Amino acid sequence: MTSYGDRRRERIDDLAAAASVDETPGVSLIASAWRRLRRDPIFLVGLAITVAFIILAVISPWIAPHDPASAPLLDKVRPQTNPVPGPEPGFPLGGDDRGRDLLSRLLVGSRQTLVVGVFATIFGLLGGMALGILAGSFGGAVDSIVMRIVDVMLSVPSLLLAFTIAALAARPGQTTLIIAIAIIQVPIFARLLRGSMLGQRASDHVLAARALGVKRRAIVFRHMLPNSMGPVIVQATLVLAIAIIDAAALSFLGLGSPDDRQPEWGQMLGRSQEFIYDHPHLAVYPALCIIVVALGFTLMGESMREALDPKTRR
Amino acid sequence: MVRFIVRRILQMAGVLVALSMLLFVWLKALPGGPVSAILGERATPARREALEAALGLDQPVYVQYIRFVQRALRGDFGASTAVIPGEDAFQVFLIRLPATIELAICAMVLAVALGIPLGYLAARRKGSPLDSSLVVFSLIGVAVPVFFTAFLLKYFVAVEWNLLPVSGKQDASLDATRVTGLLILDGLLTREWDAAWDAVRHLILPAVALATIPFAIIFRITRASVLDTMDADFVRTAEAKGLEAKVIRSRHVLRNAMLPVVTVIGLSLGGLLAGAILTETVFSYPGIGDAIYQSQRDKDYAVLTVLILAAAAIFVIINLLVDIAYAVLDPRIRTR
Numbered sequence: 001m002t003s004y005g006d007r008r009r010e011r012i013d014d015l016a017a018a019a020s021v022d023e024t025p026g027v028s029l030i031a032s033a034w035r036r037l038r039r040d041p042i043f044l045v046g047l048a049i050t051v052a053f054i055i056l057a058v059i060s061p062w063i064a065p066h067d068p069a070s071a072p073l074l075d076k077v078r079p080q081t082n083p084v085p086g087p088e089p090g091f092p093l094g095g096d097d098r099g100r101d102l103l104s105r106l107l108v109g110s111r112q113t114l115v116v117g118v119f120a121t122i123f124g125l126l127g128g129m130a131l132g133i134l135a136g137s138f139g140g141a142v143d144s145i146v147m148r149i150v151d152v153m154l155s156v157p158s159l160l161l162a163f164t165i166a167a168l169a170a171r172p173g174q175t176t177l178i179i180a181i182a183i184i185q186v187p188i189f190a191r192l193l194r195g196s197m198l199g200q201r202a203s204d205h206v207l208a209a210r211a212l213g214v215k216r217r218a219i220v221f222r223h224m225l226p227n228s229m230g231p232v233i234v235q236a237t238l239v240l241a242i243a244i245i246d247a248a249a250l251s252f253l254g255l256g257s258p259d260d261r262q263p264e265w266g267q268m269l270g271r272s273q274e275f276i277y278d279h280p281h282l283a284v285y286p287a288l289c290i291i292v293v294a295l296g297f298t299l300m301g302e303s304m305r306e307a308l309d310p311k312t313r314r
Numbered sequence: 315m316v317r318f319i320v321r322r323i324l325q326m327a328g329v330l331v332a333l334s335m336l337l338f339v340w341l342k343a344l345p346g347g348p349v350s351a352i353l354g355e356r357a358t359p360a361r362r363e364a365l366e367a368a369l370g371l372d373q374p375v376y377v378q379y380i381r382f383v384q385r386a387l388r389g390d391f392g393a394s395t396a397v398i399p400g401e402d403a404f405q406v407f408l409i410r411l412p413a414t415i416e417l418a419i420c421a422m423v424l425a426v427a428l429g430i431p432l433g434y435l436a437a438r439r440k441g442s443p444l445d446s447s448l449v450v451f452s453l454i455g456v457a458v459p460v461f462f463t464a465f466l467l468k469y470f471v472a473v474e475w476n477l478l479p480v481s482g483k484q485d486a487s488l489d490a491t492r493v494t495g496l497l498i499l500d501g502l503l504t505r506e507w508d509a510a511w512d513a514v515r516h517l518i519l520p521a522v523a524l525a526t527i528p529f530a531i532i533f534r535i536t537r538a539s540v541l542d543t544m545d546a547d548f549v550r551t552a553e554a555k556g557l558e559a560k561v562i563r564s565r566h567v568l569r570n571a572m573l574p575v576v577t578v579i580g581l582s583l584g585g586l587l588a589g590a591i592l593t594e595t596v597f598s599y600p601g602i603g604d605a606i607y608q609s610q611r612d613k614d615y616a617v618l619t620v621l622i623l624a625a626a627a628i629f630v631i632i633n634l635l636v637d638i639a640y641a642v643l644d645p646r647i648r649t650r
Contacts, residue, residue: 156333255610280469291459298457
């Protein structure tokens with residue numbers, strides 16, 4: 001099987017299989033993965049970036065020198081001659097075209113970027129989990145119907161799908177953006193969970209639970225689901241990076257939030273297009289922030305994927 | 315074999331039907347409906363009713379949907395309002411298509427020409443500084459949004475250093491002869507070398523920007539696949555037989571390692587289609603991606619509908635062709 005959707009499917013299934021392979025007694029999969037990760041410089045760099053980003057997002061309102069929505073440099077903005085105020089004491093990066101402090105907007109922008117990324121991932125995860133659990137725990141006809149839907153979604157390029165959803169939405173805005181990006185993640189998580197749950201249905205611990213007369217719901221939620229979380233967490237890390245980049249791309253195409261009192265990196269990047277030739281720094285700073293954060297999540301996710309994958313564990 | 319192809323075609327039809335329903339529902343849900351979109355908000359009730367009847371909007375929903383599909387199959391989506399005002403929407407798609415084909419082919423050629431040799435090199439020297447830096451570079455390539463790569467290229471190469479044109483696909487003053495619509499090919503066919511060269515110059519930056527996505531994928535797959543093959547039993551056998559290292563590398567390792575790479579090349583075409591929206595927008599390169607962006611921005615719904623359906627259709631058809639080609643080449647696939 002070779003089509004685009006198939007390739008994405010295989011990648012997901014590999015990851016799902018990784019969770020259910022290792023049954024060596026004594027050392028759990030997570031523990032052995034963690035032992036490898038602790039010494040992996042790529043993972044540590046990714047972890048450092050991610051932790052720094054989250055801390056920044058939490059504390060930014062207190063460390064930002066100015067209120068990101070206020071316009072202290074407004075009297076410096078000259079629409080004809082100098083639309084973007086340059087750096088000056090107290091404003092190390094200068095202002096934007098509405099006289100707001102650029103540094104403060106970048107710092108506080110980490111919050112909304114994190115919010116878009118995290119919520120898009122969580123909604124995608126919840127939707128995917130619902131479908132995956134449905135398919136993986138019932139099997140049979142339910143499984144085929146759910147997986148047909150999922151496969152159709154996987155066979156369309158995800159950014160094109162997100163663009164279509166966002167373009168079709170009645171009102172552009174942050175919620176629309178989050179929903180559009182969440183929807184394209186649903187089939188990925190669904191397939192992942194279903195694969196790992198089907199793998200476990202035949203395994204000894206599920207058999208033992210069934211023999212003891214544990215109810216199906218308890219088996220699914222207490223025995224199968226916790227054992228599937230490893231690959232799900234790995235995938236969620238990678239999805240976060242993709243969600244942040246896709247959100248930036250959609251914002252750039254004008255599908256982001258029209259309300260810019262709350263700064264967000266993708267939206268700052270999109271809005272900077274007007275001044276891009278004379279004042280490229282307006283685009284470069286938010287873009288660099290996005291790249292560093294996306295790289296952090298990607299490095300972390302990819303090294304976790306490798307650590308979980310039994311094929312690379314030589 | 316026949317069953318395999320039939321199953322694939324059914325799956326493809328499923329995607330298109332689902333998408334057409336989505337678009338149909340959306341067109342109906344436009345603020346005030348299509349009538350307001352066409353006539354504007356201030357039309358008299360009598361004119362609205364007349365148009366509603368003319369558009370068949372007084373019919374039940376399923377009848378409307380069937381009509382929508384019938385017209386779509388004939389390529390009749392109405393006239394463009396913004397992208398090329400007055401032009402038939404399907405014609406807009408046909409006018410814009412060659413530029414995107416050219417862009418996608420060039421980007422893919424670039425990605426393959428760089429990705430495979432570098433991936434092979436990285437695998438041969440696994441763990442070396444060269445390998446690590448190439449791997450990190452490919453990870454950065456994934457993390458950098460493609461429109462930002464495009465912007466950097468445009469800003470430095472075209473604006474600051476003035477080496478290549480900033481936007482468009484050919485200098486209008488050249489008055490080149492059109493044959494196929496593929497500008498480089500046209501220039502070569504008509505021997506208007508300057509026209510072909512100008513088209514190439516316009517194509518370089520968008521193609522490089524767009525190539526970053528498939529490059530990262532092809533590089534990583536090549537590296538992983540060569541590493542796998544170098545460990546294979548048949549390579550050890552060849553070494554034990556005393557074959558020359560050069561022969562082993564070219565005949566045994568490289569040839570077998572290429573199978574997954576060829577697969578992934580076919581599949582990356584989908585990513586190119588989505589990336590083209592961003593790249594073409596940055597360079598105002600008049601292809602399908604730029605038209606999708608424009609029609610969305612200017613609410614040219616007829617064109618947007620055509621383009622979304624067409625993009626999805628192109629994508630599934632490419633997939634289908636890749637699948638069939640594979641099933642012909644590799645009998646193991648058919649039985650699965």
